[in-house]
Amino acid sequence: MNRLRWILPSLALAALTATGCIILSGQIFAHYDLPDPFTIDSSSNILHRELVDLNTVSEYKDNKDKLKGLSDVAVVGKFTNLAGSAGAVEVWITKDPTAFTTVAQVMAGATKLWGPASIGAAVASHNINWDESSKLFTSDGKKMLIDEVKGDGVFTIYVFGTAGTYLIKVDHGAILLVIDAGK
Template structure:
């Protein structure tokens, strides 16, 4: 029994000794997105994200190692009677495309996640678990590059090319969980 006490005491002293500190952690950054819509006839909305506007990001940018998790959340409402497949794209530089055609011609575009289907005249809530399944490998890599770079990019949600769609998104958020080191 005495031997176990000494082992626990030795481990405790080792952790308390100078120079033995926690060298990594995670920081969650939440960006509330404005309500937006996508409509094949009237155009698409976008939102430009500036990570530098978030204190958590400013405080940890130089220590950023990786993105451990990320999500695009929100309530997607299909305003038509036919189902729609929604995708989220980003441009790695701030942009203001008003239609899908100009977005698809942008050389900095990257498919972030999707598609997911919303049945006609219904609302589908995308939560953390659903969002995690939708991210593309290229989308995750592009977000990490942006987080380590200038931190400015633009998000778009679109429906399928060449098909009629009309959807709106409310209560949206982009959530990044970043791994940081000291």
């Protein structure tokens, strides 16, 4: 009977371990830094295009063969409206490298990933933190991002303002990722 008291919990643990090794897994933090700073200007550089290659991120590269999912994601940074009325910033995504040059092209050919993140009239700043950012993702955009993170890790994002006239500077912009890695 004494043996049974050890055998039963051991069997339960063994059964759990056998069902896909969920025990041997973890949540790994990684980040992709955007150019610091970058500026979007409705009169000239209307959008910022970023060809993201997560394979340049060591935490991603090291865990790519073990990558099972994406637990958490955020777009963070300090967004400063240098000119114009109050507005917002949005981030859109395409799953492949693209080179759209207008907002209309982005809206026609990309998927909205994140936003709008509001900014007050010039001169106003908004520090988008991790918690706030996590609530600004669209379901379609997040799904595409997860697919890309689990896929080749290469995609394109576009950042632009929603007000008619804007000059927005982004400091310390980054994409934060928490990767689910397992055996």
